[in-house]
Amino acid sequence: xxxxxxxxxxxxxxxxxxxxxxxxxxxxxxxxxxxxxxxxxxxxxxxxxxxxxxxxxxxxxxxxxxxxxxxxxxxxxxxxxxxxxxxxxxxxxxxxxxxxxxxxxxxxxxxxxxxxxxxxxxxxxxxxxxxxxxxxxxxxxxxx
Amino acid sequence: xxxxxxxxxxxxxxxxxxxxxxxxxxxxxxxxxxxxxxxxxxxxxxxxxxxxxxxxxxxxxxxxxxxxxxxxxxxxxxxxxxxxxxxxxxxxxxxxxxxxxxxxxxxxxxxxxxxxxxxxxxxxxxxxxxxxxxxxxxxxxxxxxxxxxxxxxxxxxxxxxxxxxxxxxxxxxxxxxxxxxxxxxxxxxxxxxxxxxxxxxxxxxxxxxxxxxxxxxxxxxxxxxxxxxxxxxxxxxxxxxxxxxxxxxxxxxxxxxxxxxxxxxxxxxxxxxxxxxxxxxxxxxxxxxxxxxxxxxxxxxxxxxxxxxxxxxxxxxxxxxxxxxxxxxxxxxxxxxxxxxxxxxxxxxxxxxxxxxxxxxxxxxxxxxxxxxxxxxxxxxxxxxxxxxxxx
Ligand SMILES: [Zn+2]
Numbered sequence: 239x240x241x242x243x244x245x246x247x248x249x250x251x252x253x254x255x256x257x258x259x260x261x262x263x264x265x266x267x268x269x270x271x272x273x274x275x276x277x278x279x280x281x282x283x284x285x286x287x288x289x290x291x292x293x294x295x296x297x298x299x300x301x302x303x304x305x306x307x308x309x310x311x312x313x314x315x316x317x318x319x320x321x322x323x324x325x326x327x328x329x330x331x332x333x334x335x336x337x338x339x340x341x342x343x344x345x346x347x348x349x350x351x352x353x354x355x356x357x358x359x360x361x362x363x364x365x366x367x368x369x370x371x372x373x374x375x376x377x378x379x380x381x382x
Numbered sequence: 383x384x385x386x387x388x389x390x391x392x393x394x395x396x397x398x399x400x401x402x403x404x405x406x407x408x409x410x411x412x413x414x415x416x417x418x419x420x421x422x423x424x425x426x427x428x429x430x431x432x433x434x435x436x437x438x439x440x441x442x443x444x445x446x447x448x449x450x451x452x453x454x455x456x457x458x459x460x461x462x463x464x465x466x467x468x469x470x471x472x473x474x475x476x477x478x479x480x481x482x483x484x485x486x487x488x489x490x491x492x493x494x495x496x497x498x499x500x501x502x503x504x505x506x507x508x509x510x511x512x513x514x515x516x517x518x519x520x521x522x523x524x525x526x527x528x529x530x531x532x533x534x535x536x537x538x539x540x541x542x543x544x545x546x547x548x549x550x551x552x553x554x555x556x557x558x559x560x561x562x563x564x565x566x567x568x569x570x571x572x573x574x575x576x577x578x579x580x581x582x583x584x585x586x587x588x589x590x591x592x593x594x595x596x597x598x599x600x601x602x603x604x605x606x607x608x609x610x611x612x613x614x615x616x617x618x619x620x621x622x623x624x625x626x627x628x629x630x631x632x633x634x635x636x637x638x639x640x641x642x643x644x645x646x647x648x649x650x651x652x653x654x655x656x657x658x659x660x661x662x663x664x665x666x667x668x669x670x671x672x673x674x675x676x677x678x679x680x681x682x683x684x685x686x687x688x689x690x691x692x693x694x695x696x697x698x699x700x701x702x703x704x705x706x707x708x709x710x711x712x713x714x715x716x717x718x719x720x721x722x723x724x725x726x727x728x729x730x731x732x733x734x735x736x737x738x739x740x741x742x743x744x745x746x747x748x749x750x751x752x753x754x755x756x757x758x759x760x761x762x763x764x765x766x767x768x769x770x771x772x773x774x
Binding site: 272298301303308315336349 | 517518519520521522523524525526528529532533534536537540581582583584585586587629631632633634638
């Protein structure tokens with residue numbers, strides 16, 4: 239008993255989970271992510287076009303979820319990792335989104351850390367692996 | 383618009399009651415509320431029941447819980463309905479009851495709340511507690527209820543220089559108050575040192591930053607203030623109320639250091655009551671996590687935004703301070719039986735304003751005007767009530 243996302247419900251959000259597809263308002267031009275029925279910025283338009291976000295942004299705030307307190311979908315991950323970081327990412331296109339941080343040491347995490355989206359396994363339930371976005375620190379390009 | 387008064391209030395002790403279900407808990411609070419009506423109350427005068435509950439007894443009775451409980455206490459005929467807004471279910475049940483009186487539709491009704499959380503296995507409990515946030519985009523990022531408030535606390539630290547010690551001060555204060563409250567779940571004091579070194583739950587929170595799971599029920603009986611004197615010479619009026627909502631997901635909000643739902647609810651309540659935050663003598667606020675009490679101070683107008691931790695440093699909100707907050711022990715130490723919490727705050731204030739605290743050490747002196755603040759989830763909804771007794 240309790241809240242739960244069925245496989246069909248998850249499937250309906252695949253454009254967001256897989257490709258960070260946001261909705262650009264045709265009236266005010268701002269991008270809604272996750273999607274809204276009415277634009278959250280101008281509150282006046284329901285006309286949107288789909289635009290994939292760059293996945294670039296920075297850590298707006300964060301927490302470290304301790305293993306024992308993880309949501310039931312993440313019990314296995316918590317067991318293996320002990321704890322894991324969850325952040326709110328400020329995306330460069332404007333929206334903020336909550337996601338896990340990966341490929342980062344706890345000591346490196348700070349507000350303002352530049353990050354980019356990566357495609358990762360999120361959790362498994364009902365025998366179906368759910369994939370989606372996580373974020374990692376931006377890797378500086380190799381210097382010749 | 384008719385004025386609204388509380389004439390009776392009762393609540394069970396908060397805690398772990400393996401031998402009591404929602405029916406027994408509700409009946410106990412109801413009987414105490416009836417007995418608290420000074421001149422007695424014929425139960426046949428109760429016209430409706432508004433019941434706050436989130437989990438409906440851990441899913442025991444998801445449909446029609448309110449008629450079930452009304453029937454259990456001998457009121458099978460009255461309209462009875464469950465009101466749900468997560469941790470603010472009780473506040474919204476009271477709001478509905480108050481509006482029912484203020485509209486003139488009823489003269490005397492009951493607002494109640496009940497929750498049975500201790501029966502739940504810890505795995506089940508996580509499924510339940512996750513249900514008050516945005517499941518799709520918060521929980522499926524691996525976050526928890528504590529994690530969401532923890533992220534707000536981390537942002538507050540960044541913006542305003544809040545330290546972990548300030549969070550701990552909330553826990554220490556509320557445990558100190560809870561130690562004096564015979565109905566509190568945790569009746570022992572903790573030191574600052576203890577509060578700082580608990581097991582980590584979600585950085586920067588440890589176990590002492592989080593409220594527990596609790597069984598409990600609370601009932602208030604309210605009526606048209608014109609009729610209050612038929613039942614008691616010492617009614618407590620509800621002179622202002624307000625409610626608000628916000629995006630469930632905190633990433634959809636502009637600010638993480640303030641809850642807009644609370645600000646809007648408070649503004650409405652102050653305006654209706656015709657008073658200012660400085661007129662509040664004491665308050666019961668929704669400290670599901672320590673940061674929540676800190677956010678409440680500014681959102682309720684007790685200080686400027688970002689200055690809340692100064693009130694804690696100066697002891698302003700301690701039991702002996704200028705503005706005692708959570709004399710009951712708050713959600714932190716009194717406990718948080720979700721649907722009952724908002725109603726339990728009204729019970730505490732009713733008895734405090736009438737000078738009826740169970741022990742004189744915890745009686746707030748010369749209090750005339752008080753406020754309660756109840757928040758759903760991480761601020762997706764909120765209610766604020768302002769109470770006043772007669773006299774100076
Ligand atoms: Zn727009």
